[in-house]
Amino acid sequence: MNDTSTRTSADGGTVGTLARGLDIVEWVAATPSATVQRLAADLGLSRSAAYRIVGMLRERGYVVGETELRLGPVIMRLGLQTLHGLDIYAVGPEPLRELVRQTEETAFIAVFDDDQMCYVMQEEGPQVVKVVSKLGSRAPVHASGLGKAYLSALSDAAAGSVIERIPLTGYTATTFTSAPALHAELDRIREQGWALDDAEREPGVRCIAAPIRGADGSPVAAISTAGPRDRIVAAQPTIVAAVRRTADRISVALGAAPSPDRLSPDT
Template sequence: MNDTSTGNPGTLARGLDIVERVAAAPGTTVQRLATDLGLSRSAAYRIVGALRERGYLVGETELRAGPVVLRLGLQAMDGLDIYTVGPEPLRELVAETEETAFIAVLDDDQMCYVMQEEGPQVVKVVSKLGSRAPLHASALGKAYLAALPAAEAEAVVDRIPLTGYTAATLTTPAALHADLARTRTAGWALDDAEREPGVRCVAAAVRGAGERPVAAISVAGPRDRIVAAQPAIVTAVRRTAARLSAALGAAPPPDLP
């Protein structure tokens, strides 16, 4: 951005807001950005122009994230230890379960998908890298929450919206806390059509040094298919999570062979 824009912290914040909006909703127009962010059209055009010049945005009428955003995102993921150690175990998990597997990390009280390995089935579950899953309505989120110290998990549950997505979504703190207690005992989390009808997901937390969760790994697929193979999938997910955790400096769970 030019000297005038960079000299104003408010303008910098607006520029970041614009990049985030466009990344989340490709095809957004400058007029829509101005309306959503409370900017004048002239200010919106000026900031978008500066971002376009630097490669953060591309497009004229419909805006999209530019190559600089992609490059920075890839560089950021390269800096994540889980991104370094995750690919091979993720591929092996898919080979074992024949279902799509994911790794996600915490991002602003949501789980952000950073890795995905698609299963070989014709009918399968996939997610867009960079998209987010709610903590309370995803196996990834519940696995991560359950791995936090109990008081910390309770504080998170108290502040996040427990939005209902399907009839199976846990929308009360009591129901979610009960599910997290089961997850802590079992060592794995379940999403039984709680965010998407007909989809079932099994997940486990990945821990780092100090035993804190740093990510979660999951396998997802059509509900009937996951139910039929669930014991084997649970074992595979937990073993893969333990393998990743060990690579990141955590001790293996005592109940895993």
């Protein structure tokens, strides 16, 4: 009996399951419109085995989605750690929790991926009525506070390149659907240091966001607080200060220089 078969027998098939799990992760990464049925056929698995292994990967955050599979937030975290060295997941959780304590609204961190913002961290607020998003879900960059905050931290040329290649879909009456209007909005965001999503994708929802920068000053993510529009409007100055302060705190932890107009903890 060879070593692999011994290990497989001794641990109840863990080695074989691990190999199949890695095959599935690689297959999902390479396959658009991935479904479990197609996965089973392509990889030569029974449907029951495919569903079982996908279920385990989903529980651990390696894949997300029900009818259509996508890589999950754990893969995003590992990729970020490889790309940026300093890991936003190591420094982000406590500031995110503190932001929720300060605002009593749900807070998010998202990264730019495939011309969209992908939610990778979330801390829910204590309110009964609140805004939440599934980790791994995505938001359009032109119609979200997170996306506009991220774009505003890019150079004009880099932001323009993104805007040229994405569809400026109108979701509500307040969505920015023209490139000149979106560029003007990004200029305003750069000047004031924070982005506003005023029900631009979801009616009745308002979001305040700011970019998170890495050691070289370029954006690596964005952070936001979101909630029912009327509640955010009533507390907006406090929320804006808290979001900007938290974005700067995380950026400094990632090696970025403090913002020149960095707000003091007592602001």
